[in-house]
Amino acid sequence: MQYDLEGRIRTMKCEGAMVGKCRLCLQDGVILKRSHYLPAGVYRLLRDTTGLSNPNPYQLTGRGSVQTSKQQREFLLCNDCEQRLCKQGENWVLAHAKQPTGAFALESILSKATPSVYELGNPTKLYETALIPEVNRDALLYFAASVFWRGSIHGWNDDGSVPVNLYSYKEQFRRFLMGDLPFPRSASLWVIVRDGEEISQLTYAPSGLSRFGITMYRFTIPGFVFMLSVGRKIPERLRQYCILRGAGNPVVQTTIAEPWLMAEAREKLQQGMKARQNRQGGR
Numbered sequence: 401m402q403y404d405l406e407g408r409i410r411t412m413k414c415e416g417a418m419v420g421k422c423r424l425c426l427q428d429g430v431i432l433k434r435s436h437y438l439p440a441g442v443y444r445l446l447r448d449t450t451g452l453s454n455p456n457p458y459q460l461t462g463r464g465s466v467q468t469s470k471q472q473r474e475f476l477l478c479n480d481c482e483q484r485l486c487k488q489g490e491n492w493v494l495a496h497a498k499q500p501t502g503a504f505a506l507e508s509i510l511s512k513a514t515p516s517v518y519e520l521g522n523p524t525k526l527y528e529t530a531l532i533p534e535v536n537r538d539a540l541l542y543f544a545a546s547v548f549w550r551g552s553i554h555g556w557n558d559d560g561s562v563p564v565n566l567y568s569y570k571e572q573f574r575r576f577l578m579g580d581l582p583f584p585r586s587a588s589l590w591v592i593v594r595d596g597e598e599i600s601q602l603t604y605a606p607s608g609l610s611r612f613g614i615t616m617y618r619f620t621i622p623g624f625v626f627m628l629s630v631g632r633k634i635p636e637r638l639r640q641y642c643i644l645r646g647a648g649n650p651v652v653q654t655t656i657a658e659p660w661l662m663a664e665a666r667e668k669l670q671q672g673m674k675a676r677q678n679r680q681g682g683r
């Protein structure tokens with residue numbers, strides 16, 4: 401009897417898996433999981449537990465916005481690599497992110513520490529995590545790098561385009577995630593702790609732009625904004641707050657992120673509406 405490979409793959413797809421090459425460890429012929437773009441745990445942070453409004457998360461995509469339970473997933477990684485991402489970044493970061501209950505473990509840790517830069521009336525504080533052993537900066541760096549990298553290996557956008565361009569550094573990011581190389585020298589990662597209530601659940605996948613040979617992307621989840629700059633000529637002002645290579649391994653806590661996050665959300669909403677109108681007009 402001939403082995404029904406297609407039938408087997410169909411069955412595995414139904415079970416949420418298929419056979420192929422893992423994009424992270426590059427092993428071929430392995431069972432692939434339906435990997436998330438933004439980790440599943442992020443969606444749990446977005447659930448409204450009050451029962452008063454739509455329980456589905458409010459999610460902004462590169463091409464518009466939807467209030468949806470639809471999660472962006474694709475067959476990309478093997479089980480070992482999924483576990484690697486969980487253990488090395490996601491588990492710690494999501495446990496310390498802002499929860500639907502309002503609890504925010506990282507904020508509590510920072511509130512007991514002394515900021516290195518802080519003036520009365522200034523909405524921004526700078527903490528040197530080298531002095532705060534409770535802050536797992538390896539997990540923060542790994543988690544953010546893994547989300548930006550995931551954005552660079554698949555056409556997650558509605559039109560099939562790839563949302564993040566890491567240019568020639570993509571392979572270095574992959575090898576960093578595999579533990580083979582240090583975090584790329586030509587990259588700088590800022591971790592911003594969001595201080596403010598207004599839109600604490602606002603979440604969106606990486607978006608960014610490229611200018612003067614430097615590429616900057618950011619994404620936000622409850623409690624955090626992660627900003628990545630990549631390029632050979634990253635200016636010192638972008639390097640100085642890098643959690644890995646900035647002096648004292650800094651994180652920034654600020655209220656000023658909220659207005660520009662909101663402005664960006666509005667812009668994405670308008671883009672989405674325009675795209676929908678164009679689609680309808682084209683019919």
Ligand SMILES: [Zn+2]
Nearest residue numbers: 422425478481
């Ligand atoms: Zn793998």
